Amino acid sequence: MRKLGLGKKDMESQIEAEAQQLVEIFASEKGQPFDPSMAIINSVSNVICAVTFGQRFSLEDENFKKLIEGLDLGLKFIGSFSHALYEVIPWLMKHLPGPHKQALGISDMLFSLAKKKIEQHKEDTSYHEPQDFIDFYLLQMEKSKNDPNTTYDEDNLAQCIHDFFIAGSETTATTLKWAILLLTNHPDIQDKVHKEIEDVLVSSSICYQDLKKLPYTNAVFHEIQRSKYILLVGFARQSTKDMNLRGFCIPKGTIVIPDVRSVLFDPVQWETPEEFNPNHFLDKEGNFVAREEFLPFGAGARVCLGEQLARIEYFLFLTNLLRAFRFQLPEGVKELNQTPIIGITTPPHPYKVCAVPRHSP
Structure with missing residues (x-):
């Protein structure tokens, strides 16, 4: 991921291009009420396409449309009652109709797309001058082909691509949806x-390093992620050795599911944990304060490997949108619903906003 240039100008320029495309889509609504959800998912997914395949897709591309629809349906299935049944009695569920059949078909579609792209990369041998994740992985496969213990193979590569789309698109898209909702509800x-942003950034282009010059913006963006943590619980981990934690014995091999919310909403650590309050990340002089208790990406050796990419996407997408539009409530709507939908992820309920251009073309 580091070799791909995350945090460097090449990757940022690709994300910036997607952000501008999203601005154009929002502008086409001409300030009328619309649901921003699908446009956000399309743009974020295209970033994953660029990282993984080295190309973006046209929004009219039929394969891309099927991919986005499939991801949406698949993520709704995860955490559902049908999913729980499939995990408990897969031998029986395989013979019964239901949404699990559709979810498995979506997973197969993703694997099929991944393997097709892998074959294309192998045919043009572009991986000897790597430009994307598949290139780097194929090059590593070639380097380790004589290692009997290597874990690098095409099936593993296809699984990695599958996981990129599942983990890398929904999370960032959900965070952006919450950001627009919260900022619409808090126009001040x-x-x-x-x-x-306008006072500090004189250039029309934006880079991730600009965030250091924007303490209030940085605080707001952090508070969005804290107050609307997008997962129900943290990802499961396994204890590598026997350990004692505050009087409790956790044997080696124990599956541990961290309750990240207990930290993000701890009343001892946060002044108003249940409220959207950017002052949680500001000192008395208005300087940004990094908080040890801010853990939306996890912590330690198994922290989210896509954290840097997610941070860059989040900043560039949201900053470009806020420069271009003032997000307002549709006429007759007093407030957007801030109660999340409970599942593996916790997205907002569908909503509509008005993206009113701040400057005429």
Whole structure:
């Protein structure tokens, strides 16, 4: 992931291009109420396509449409009652109709797409001058082909690509949906963020390093992720040795599911844990304060490997949108619903906003 240039200009320029495309899609709504969800998912998924395949897809591409629809349906299935049944009695569920059949078909579609792209990369031998994740992986396979203990193979590569799309698109897209919702419900905070961006960033282009110059914006973006943590619980881990934690024995091999919310909403650590309050990340002078208790990406050796990519996407997408539009409630709507849908992820309920251009073309 580091070799792909995450945090470097090449990758940022690709994300910036997707952000501009999203701005154009929002602008086409001409300030009328619309649901931003699908446009956000398309743009974020295209970033994953660029990282993985070295190309983006046209929004009209039929394969891309099927991919996005499949991801949406698959993520709705994960954590559902049908999914629980499939995990408990797979031998029986394989013979019964239901949404699990559709979910398995979606997974097969993703694997099929991954393997097709792998074959294309092998045929043009581009991996000797690697440009994307598949290139780097194939090159590593070639380097380790004489190692009897290597774990690098095409099936594993296809699984990695599958996981990229499942883990890398929904998470960032959900965070952006929450960001637009919260800033629409808090126009005073939205306007303050816009003012800081306009006062500090003189160039029309934006880079991730600009975040250091924007303490209030940085605080708001962190508070969105804290107050609307997008997972129900943290990802499962396994204890590598016997250990004693505050009087409790955790044997080696124990599956541990961290309750990250207990930290993000701890009343001892946060002044108003249940409220959307950017001051949680600001000192008395208005400087940004990094908090040890801010754990949406996890912690330690198994911290989210896509954290840097997610941070860059989040900043560039949201900053470009806030520069271009003021997000407002549709006429007659007093407030957007801030109660999450409970599942493996916790997205907002579908909503509509008005993206009103801040400047005429």
